[in-house]
């Protein structure tokens with residue numbers, strides 16, 4: 001990190017606060033407690049990142065809102081209003097997997113809430129050993145480091161809380177709220193727009209860290225998809241016709257994650273489940289579940305108080321599934 005890079009975002013924040021006005025170098029210098037030369041250096045650094053900043057000798061600096069906001073760590077920090085989620089953010093052009101990088105950072109002791117973002121992933125990981133299609137320039141691929149002081153089995157609820165955070169964040173961009181497919185896929189209509197992969201490093205009675213990975217399809221178009229995903233993957237832009245600003249979306253997501261993570265840690269799973277059920281529309285529908293116990297088909301009977309899926313089979317027996325893959329059976 002360049003020396004003073006952590007202040008680029010503060011200069012950007014001040015410029016963005018008055019988009020149509022020039023703000024003098026002296027005023028920025030007074031507000032940030034830095035010299036006018038330092039202000040100029042930050043402005044130059046921001047211009048090098050792609051920001052269009054007009055400068056006038058007598059008036060100061062003015063940010064000209066561009067069509068494409070740069071997608072970088074400075075942009076994210078300048079928009080973020082969280083206490084710890086995403087406060088420390090590492091953004092890479094390309095990674096194998098943000099989960100792997102976040103795990104490496106967690107091992108080095110980074111603080112809770114540290115986030116990793118990649119513009120693209122070459123080995124994006126999905127649940128159950130699958131991959132996650134991660135082309136450049138369009139979507140959000142992020143992983144955050146969590147360190148809950150909870151018993152490891154309780155932490156399963158973190159995927160549900162993340163699903164609530166994703167659904168809530170996406171609702172701001174969608175005409176109609178998305179739905180969740182148990183346990184944690186976010187759907188727009190019948191197609192999947194986001195997935196969550198939680199990986200835990202724990203001992204018998206304590207969690208060392210959790211890596212919460214989220215992939216959200218924001219601006220990906222149908223023609224970018226490999227053939228096998230064409231019938232099943234969706235993006236927000238495809239639904240609305242409008243481009244989603246990725247930095248703005250990341251900040252909205254981190255803010256919802258912080259809110260729901262605090263709820264989960266302080267109050268337990270009940271309030272999280274109740275919010276999650278507001279996005280869940282599978283109850284009463286015919287489903288097929290593939291779990292380590294085998295395949296069970298029946299009618300979805302909702303979820304229990306721990307978030308396990310309930311399926312009523314033709315014999316009337318209710319099966320409880322804690323982990324698996326669900327398919328909604330369409331006739």
Ligand code: BTN
Pocket residue numbers: 096097098099100121123124125126127128130132140141142143185194195196197213214215216
């Ligand atoms: C799923 O199968 O539904 C989970 C997909 C999770 C994908 C995200 S993208 C960011 C993070 N890094 C990864 O390698 N995987 C997760």
